[in-house]
Amino acid sequence: METDTLSFAAIIAEWGKPADFARALGHDDGGDLARKWRRRDSIPQEWWPEVIDAARRDGKPVDAERLLRAQRNAVSRKAGADGGAASGQPVIDSPDPERPASGYDARSLDALENQARSVKAVFAQAGFVPVEPPTMQPADIFLNRSGEDIRQRTYVFEDPGGEEWCLRPDLTIPTCRMYLERDPSATTQARLCYNGPAYRYQPPGAGKPTEFLQAGVEHIGGSSTPEADAAIVTIAVEAVQSAGLTSFDITLGDLGLFSALVDKLDLPPSWRARLKRHIWRPAYFDEMLSQLTDAGQGGARSAAPATNATDTTNQALLAALDVMEPDRARDVVQDVLALAGISAVGGRTVAEISERFLEQAADAARAVLPRETADAIRAFLAISAPCTTAVDQLASVASRAGVSLDDELDAITRRVDLICAQGVPRNTITFDADFGRKEEYYTGFVFELRVEALGASRQVAGGGRYDGLLKSLGSPRNVAAVGCAIRTERLLAAVGLERQP
Template identity: 45%
Template sequence: MSAESAKEFEALEAQARALLDLFARAGYEPVAPSIIQPAEMFLDRIGESIRSRTYVFTDLAGDELCLRPDLTVPVSRLYLERHPRADVEARYCYNGPAFRFQPQGRSPTRPREFRQAGIECFGVADRDKADAEIVRLAVEGVRSGGLKAFRLRFGDIALFYALLDALQLPERWRVKLRHYFWRPSAFHELLSRLARGERPDSDGPIAALAEKIGKETPERAEELVADYLDVQSLPLAGNRTLSEITERLRDHAADLRSAPLPKEVATVIDYYLAVSGPPKEAAERVAMIAHGAGIDMSASLGALVRRFDRLQASGIDLAPAIFATEFGRDLEYYSGLVFQIESLGNGAEPIAGGGRYDGLLEALGAPRAVPAVGTALHTERLLAAVERAS
């Protein structure tokens, strides 16, 4: 190890000790979940963005495993191992490595193996209180690491879902838009196409295959897809199973048969996703859009404003903060509040992030939905931001 690497390692270790001490004083128990995790558990729940960057392998027993790309899912699994009925409040903190492929090439602030220091809060019924606690501790963690100048960015997944629920649109497109929300470019392409009334990729061999298997049973459809891949000498790729590929083609076939999305509905969604600004002003703009569209979003907007009031009461300065309706498209297990702490200046980038994920534990095997919220700090980025500012 070079002298420079040794110095950075020592700095990261000191930072980790300070963060874990901060979290422990706030009542969070230190835990160390396994680095190797069941691949299916992750790939089904983290979303396309992280899924394609996850290191997946098969061990000698034939089990498909992965190196954890984040720590929220492993800590959630640990909570369920300790509390299978998911009926106990628990607060955990951690500091450890996560692993992601970096498609733009690795760098000092985006290595393939990186550290996350974070906290996860389970089972607290007062969601506003828990949300404020997590954001406050994330801010305190960044400050304890030595970063003084930063900005908070907020989003709210539940608010977007409330918009879709309030709009008059075919249920198929409501489900589809929820699914595509996590991929901004694909979402806008889908929304534009639906508004124009265009059929999705209705020509070519893939569309023909989709239309053919759309009339078959799932079992027969999978056989036909396997035959097609074999004839075309196409290997399975991108961590996709044969059943997943078949299901996507069947979904495509259903798209071909569906009615277009009303243009005025697409316009309202476009207006909504363009909202970005100071939190209270952004909430007012969303209220104006809802009023203009003749829909009622008062309950969701009221919850949003109450959350910001709670954050201010807990000492969070929202004056420089941003609320953006498009923000939060990364990890698909989020279900409500999402936030990010960003460094300022030319090297601005996310230092910490987190949010609410009330549906994740039920998806992992809990008998019911469990209130859950957490945050993780990217410690290499925090250290680099502090060094740039000094």
């Protein structure tokens, strides 16, 4: 090892707060310890084993070699080394790079513009046409179609005329809206690309930017095949390589695979819908599985007795909803909410509130999830392995659950083979059954390109398939669509790290 320090800034990004990191090491005086290490910007060598152990225990992607490299880069910059400047790269102040609060200087802007030219040349070569969707978008478009995480971080405001708008938190939905404005019937095929800013609120102290740059492509109206999926990954790989990035890992997932598993399990239709609906909310999903499984202990749950008139009314409503067809029950709840003047509660939309009512109705009807089924779901989602072994593990779990996913797993194998045929090393690809984008509009294949040296900002590019999004935006039918976006500021930082001595 070339130095005897680990960068405090490099490692603290994994835990978020100095005190949280110190507590992970089991120290009551976390604040004092963190402040001492922050002043030195290093962690004493005798603490290294505990640091690595805490990282493994907490699931943090921390390793000594990466942190030492980051520390060497920081020391080099402080000493006035010109490793990054010589190549035209902007100064990188931490391995968790984001847009500086003060904005970019001329050198950084030049570097970003040069990189953008390289990336856009790859897009053009693949036949994608540039577009620039409006920065301001109707708020309901995102509030009803994005994941919970995105909804909570979307800037929403009201114009003088009383209309609600938002700053685009990504460019996929705005690009799809542009497509539908040009072709409302969604009968044509389009290859569209973009390069511009997006906006997301960040809590104070999060250390994340509220404004960031995305360059990406959207292939709308093509075919929903492994070949089309692999082609998008290939474009992302070629784009980051054109910018000078040589080392990265790829994580693949498939949200459709989980849906296929649930559809083939011996479950009532309402339970299948509920499981698929909440796969986007991991904490709630796990809690739901536990509650439903525990409910099976000793048979069905006993309904709680009503204690007052309100409880009696609620139980009557839930019982009535449970015997209705799902669509009819959903309409009834939404009508009740509309009559009460309720449009949102706690950041949840009317549609989400309606779904929660239907879930409570199912609970009131003493629905029980078998423990064997819950265990199979957990085992399935826990699989994260190199692509060379992941398919066999997935097939084994499905077989033990009494179902076959042969066709779906063949599609995954086909995607991997096609990606590797473009020169991507197979040992850099991981399949993660629990991996899914935070945007709820993704319906199947998803992927990310990751550079671990960037810490919490390791995702440099990502995307996937969203065959249901266009219909939700007004298309008369589902439209095959797949795309990807590159976080160009992170890409620039990753290339800069690689060029450091």
